Amino acid sequence: MRIAAIIGLGLVLSGCVGAIPEEDAALTFDRVKDSPPRLRAFLAMMPKGADLHIHLSGAAYAESNLAAGVAAGYCLDIATMRIVAPPCAKIPDSPPKTPCSLQKLGDKPPLEAVMAEQCLVDRAIDAQSLRNFVAAPGVNAHDQFFNSFAKFGDSRQPGLMLAEELNRAGRQQVRHIEVMATFGSQEIAKVAATLPATDGPEALLARLDQTDPAAFLAAAQSELDQTLAMARAQMGCDGSQPQPGCAVSLRFLQQITRTSALPTVAAQTWFGFQLAAADPRVGGINIVSPEDNFVALRDYGQHMSLIGTMADRFPQVGVSLHAGELAFGLVAPEQLRSHIRDAVLIGRAQRIGHGVDVMYEDDPYGLLDLLARQGVAVEINLTSNDLILGVRGADHPFAIYLEEGVPTTLSTDDEGVSRIDLTQEYLRAVLEHGLDYADLKALSRRGLEYAFLPGASLWADPVAWEPVAPCAEAEAPACGSFLAANEKARRQWELEQAFDAFEQAVSSQRR
Ligand SMILES: [Zn+2]
Known part of the structure; x- marks a missing residue:
């Protein structure tokens, strides 16, 4: 894209750069796309407009849920793998030094003690996620997914x-x-x-x-x-x-x-x-x-x-x-x-x-x-x-x-x-x-285009990605005022700046 310089907002002049680095970035993408590890590294650095569908409760990893339980002095219910409120089971002064010894207590050891038992940490993480999940008679992934939420406990902030x-x-x-x-x-x-x-x-x-x-x-x-x-x-x-x-x-x-x-x-x-x-x-x-x-x-x-x-x-x-x-x-x-x-x-x-x-x-x-x-x-x-x-x-x-x-x-x-x-x-x-790279860039841009952010979009055409009139040509004051008045457009402008920087960087990459 060709986009105006908004010097007043302190944004970097992108001027007429764009087309060549974008094409070069697409060539780099084509080189790495058949190697998932290389592709992962490419995509991790690629600007992404938004993630519009996140459940806060399910976004935290199980490791964080366990840490929250430890901090709150909570226990692990061994039978259900739920993090539950105290009182917890009393740990013997000198517990047996056999693997998974706390499991033999059968009820609710303190989470702090559980964290020293790798076998129980593994079981708790598996229970609170789809990690290592294998379907069995009466146990399917759908239920494992939704049942995991009940195991997080209420100690999370x-x-x-x-x-x-x-x-x-x-x-x-x-x-x-x-x-x-x-x-x-x-x-x-x-x-x-x-x-x-x-x-x-x-x-x-x-x-x-x-x-x-x-x-x-x-x-x-x-x-x-x-x-x-x-x-x-x-x-x-x-x-x-x-x-x-x-x-x-x-x-x-x-x-x-x-x-x-x-x-x-x-x-x-x-x-x-x-x-x-x-x-x-x-x-x-x-x-x-x-x-x-x-x-x-x-x-x-x-x-x-x-x-x-x-x-x-x-x-x-x-x-x-x-x-x-x-x-x-x-x-x-x-x-x-x-x-x-x-x-x-x-x-x-x-x-x-x-x-x-x-x-x-x-x-x-x-x-x-x-x-x-x-x-x-x-x-x-x-x-x-x-x-x-x-x-x-x-x-x-x-x-x-x-x-x-x-x-x-x-x-x-x-x-x-x-x-x-x-x-x-x-x-x-x-x-x-x-x-391909153009598809991914469009997905990234659509994240912001369809975000529930206030104000008008930067894009007059969100398919051909044509900017609105004030930002179509190098008339900085008009575009600067437009961006200042529209949060959505401002975030979209920042995404374009990030794409410019990303495409410049990957274009000069040799691998
Ligand atoms: Zn959902």
Whole structure:
């Protein structure tokens, strides 16, 4: 691209560089793409616009969960491999020096003692993730994945988990992340408990409209303050050596839990939109938990109705919905017919999480046209879909979305449970779907294009990547004012600067 110099913002003049280094970077990519280790190193350094689909709870690696448990004086329940609150079992003064001796205690040794027993550390990490998972009769990867969340315990600090995630993103050259989390859950639960179980969506929202959200907003924003303050402190963002996560921008998405009873889902939805409308740190909402759950399937239409009604009231709130995280055989075929379409047409989704079953929906090509026409982005989670749904390679619709002009982004979902990172997902996109450098650059740019960041985009055309008029030519003042007024465009500009630097660097590389 040719882009104006914004001297006033202190950004580096890129002028008319671009085309040659980009072509050279593509040649370097072609040289390394058949060697996964070389490709990994290339992709780790490649700027990535955003990871838009991250569950805070599943992003932390098991090692961090164990460290949090040790710090809090928690125990490990040997039977279930759950991290649990004290009191823990008493350790004998002189425990037998045989391997895994604590296991023989049979109940809840202190985690601190467990960490000296490698066999138990290994078992705990395996239990809290998909590491070393082997399916057995009655034990499948889908259940292992979702059951792992119950084993993390409540000793984890959201601020430390966030710092871990931001630093991991920063080290991989990810510019922006959107993180699903729940704030003010106790206040939501209090209100949900007052709602009748027999009401439908409209009646529930009418009751919620009589509620004053002030107590909830105060609690949620206090939790937000604490989480962000702890993350910034952990990363040393105000010190002389800020860690890589300090440079990553962030928005939260308030969660709605689709496996809950309808009054709870209604309260979560109502408060979620209120919070996102009131607090710029919350970019929007998302609906989470297994879509194939009985309650989630039964109430799907009511959930979309609740979300769509609130989205119409709060059009400024970003709506990203997990939809189509289903596979043939996992649910009855009838359940595959319309979740993605309903999420868009009824739930007003601006982004779809997963969209794996798209070709099983009624009129799939009509649906693909709808997604392309409305610019609904699909957040693709390749490893998660492989592990949870068993959908991978040519069975995954990623290539179809690309062929049909539906905007896609790559994301990690639950990188701690899957034991991946965003670079791994880019790697997988190359190895399994044959993407070239231009495809990867477009994926990276789309991460920011479809982020719930305020302001206008840098791109007049997010397919041909033509910049908006003020930044199309070397008229620095107009582009500088435009960037100053639009956070999204500013982040996109920074990504272009990072690509310029990356492409210059890899072009001069001999290997
Ligand atoms: Zn997800």
